Amino acid sequence: MKPFAPAEICKIREDFPILQRKVHGDRDLVYLDNAATSQKPLCVIEALNHYYRQTNANVHRGMHALAEEATADYEAARAKVANFLGATDPKGVIFTRGTTESINLVAQCWGQQLQAGDEILISVMEHHSNIVPWQLIAQRTGATVKAIPLTSSGELDLEAFETLLNPKTKMLSLTQISNALGTVNPVKEMIAKAKANGTTVLIDGAQSAPHLPINLSELGCDFYACSAHKMCGPTGIGALIASPELLNAMPPWQGGGEMIDQVTIESSTWADLPYKFEAGTPNIGDAIAWASAIDYIQTLGMARIEATVQEVVNDAASRLEQEPGVRLTAHPTERGGAVSFWLDEIHPHDVAQLVDQSGVAIRAGHVCCQPLMKHLGHPALNRASYHFYNTQEETTRLLEAIRIARKIFGVA
Numbered sequence: 520m521k522p523f524a525p526a527e528i529c530k531i532r533e534d535f536p537i538l539q540r541k542v543h544g545d546r547d548l549v550y551l552d553n554a555a556t557s558q559k560p561l562c563v564i565e566a567l568n569h570y571y572r573q574t575n576a577n578v579h580r581g582m583h584a585l586a587e588e589a590t591a592d593y594e595a596a597r598a599k600v601a602n603f604l605g606a607t608d609p610k611g612v613i614f615t616r617g618t619t620e621s622i623n624l625v626a627q628c629w630g631q632q633l634q635a636g637d638e639i640l641i642s643v644m645e646h647h648s649n650i651v652p653w654q655l656i657a658q659r660t661g662a663t664v665k666a667i668p669l670t671s672s673g674e675l676d677l678e679a680f681e682t683l684l685n686p687k688t689k690m691l692s693l694t695q696i697s698n699a700l701g702t703v704n705p706v707k708e709m710i711a712k713a714k715a716n717g718t719t720v721l722i723d724g725a726q727s728a729p730h731l732p733i734n735l736s737e738l739g740c741d742f743y744a745c746s747a748h749k750m751c752g753p754t755g756i757g758a759l760i761a762s763p764e765l766l767n768a769m770p771p772w773q774g775g776g777e778m779i780d781q782v783t784i785e786s787s788t789w790a791d792l793p794y795k796f797e798a799g800t801p802n803i804g805d806a807i808a809w810a811s812a813i814d815y816i817q818t819l820g821m822a823r824i825e826a827t828v829q830e831v832v833n834d835a836a837s838r839l840e841q842e843p844g845v846r847l848t849a850h851p852t853e854r855g856g857a858v859s860f861w862l863d864e865i866h867p868h869d870v871a872q873l874v875d876q877s878g879v880a881i882r883a884g885h886v887c888c889q890p891l892m893k894h895l896g897h898p899a900l901n902r903a904s905y906h907f908y909n910t911q912e913e914t915t916r917l918l919e920a921i922r923i924a925r926k927i928f929g930v931a
């Protein structure tokens with residue numbers, strides 16, 4: 520698939536009001552922190568505005584025009600998420616606050632059946648939100664958390680994976696794309712191996728849903744978690760996607776309104792899916808605005824988004840690699856939107872602050888991956904993360920800013 524041409528990207532950038540702003544006085548903003556959160560096109564901002572100006576009402580309860588409209592738009596958003604990710608049944612789409620909440624839901628509800636001796640397999644490159652929820656349920660049940668190690672190029676060690684996968688492995692929970700290294704993991708093959716072993720699989724799609732065409736019917740995982748805010752949608756909304764059979768077999772998560780069928784003082788029965796897992800008033804406006812983000816990226820086309828991001832990030836990786844004093848943290852065969860690096864003799868926090876003075880927003884720190892930092896032998900890294908609206912000229916601005924930082928530190 521052909522990446523967007525520079526003129527097309529220029530046009531796309533006009534849809535994002537924030538990309539027109541300046542920082543630190545007169546510096547054009549270069550936003551390379553998309554793995555943390557992406558920017559929002561005007562249609563998403565307007566969808567949110569329209570919802571609160573015209574539709575705002577609680578869903579599934581009121582018998583008036585606004586409540587009916589809000590319910591129809593909220594349920595249409597659910598159907599849109601299901602369709603976008605190739606899920607077979609919208610009833611299997613649970614709206615959550617995002618990837619973190621989705622993984623916690625699975626760990627707490629599905630994980631209740633775990634027993635002493637059972638194993639939960641993750642990897643060393645996981646985000647804390649795909650580590651800590653498993654530790655919490657492991658502590659309660661006596662299960663053990665194990666991690667697939669990495670190769671020197673920053674990829675999953677697939678031989679070690681096959682050795683670690685054994686009859687005790689009840690859950691494999693993996694990120695499809697590393698937020699820290701940019702590595703795209705071969706999850707389809709790994710899911711097939713895990714399923715053949717009788718293991719349930721969760722895929723953390725926080726970084727893949729924004730960058731890759733996803734077809735859950737083909738991928739074959741049991742659970743998929745993602746966040747709207749990384750895919751041009753609003754913060755505070757995301758989803759857990761699973762088969763209705765699996766969700767029906769799980770106990771509910773939080774109790775309250777919406778998730779019940781009958782309540783007495785002694786006991787309660789549960790609502791049908793997906794409401795069984797959506798206690799309380801949901802985040803209606805953000806779900807509706809997320810649907811608008813999906814319309815936007817679907818119109819651009821996920822295959823073209825993938826090709827565009829790969830082109831710009833691969834160019835950035837090779838130019839950063841050639842830059843004196845810069846070392847890449849990983850050399851994966853396939854990259855998502857992120858490239859991370861270290862500058863010799865300058866702490867990543869200083870690098871981020873100095874390049875920010877040139878208007879370039881990058882990330883510094885452990886990027887919520889402390890076990891990965893331990894593996895790399897560094898407490899922190901710098902990360903430039905791209906989306907389809909980023910350009911090669913912006914990488915040039917990053918490289919110029921890096922040169923200034925090195926001069927200031929007297930290492931150029």
Ligand code: PLP
Pocket residue numbers: 554555616617618619620646648649694696697698723725726746
């Ligand atoms: N997993 C990965 C790979 C991520 O990159 C992130 C966020 O950066 C998360 C999980 C958590 O996402 P959220 O904070 O939207 O819940």
